[in-house]
Amino acid sequence: MDTLIVILVGILVTIGTYLILSRHLLRIVLGTSIIGHAVNLLIITSGGLKTGGPPLLGERNANFTDAIPQALVLTAIVINFAVTALVLVLCYRAYQGFGTDDLEHLRGEEHE
Structure with a gap:
């Protein structure tokens, strides 16, 4: 199962990189968001899928699950959402002010 998720992470990073290399602002924002989701999947996969009880002091379970990867991913999802919303605004x-989302037009360069 881990191999399948790592392959999915690679595909998402490839798609995100392709979108970042575009000339349009909206595609760049979507590409960074997709790469953020790929990193979240990678963190969850590196944390591993473990079964066990909660890490409480009063419990007698020998196997505990690690809550740090889930906490990191939850924090990363919230930060990714906030950054994506800010950049979309x-x-x-920029589109309202200049009438285009093409980076070459925003730089003042004309393409052929």
Whole structure:
């Protein structure tokens, strides 16, 4: 199962990299968001799927699950959502102000 998720992470990073290399702002934002989701999957996969009880002091279980990867991913999801929302608002304002989302037009360069 871990191999399948690592292959999925590779596919998501490939798609995100392709979108980042685009000239349009919206594709760049979506590419960074997809790469953020791929990193979240990678963190969960590296943490491993373990079965066991909660890490409480009063419990007598010998096997505990590690809650740190899930906490990291939950925090990363919230931060990724906030950054994506902020950048989407900035892209919308740039589109309103300049009338385009093409990076070459925003730089003032004309393409052929």
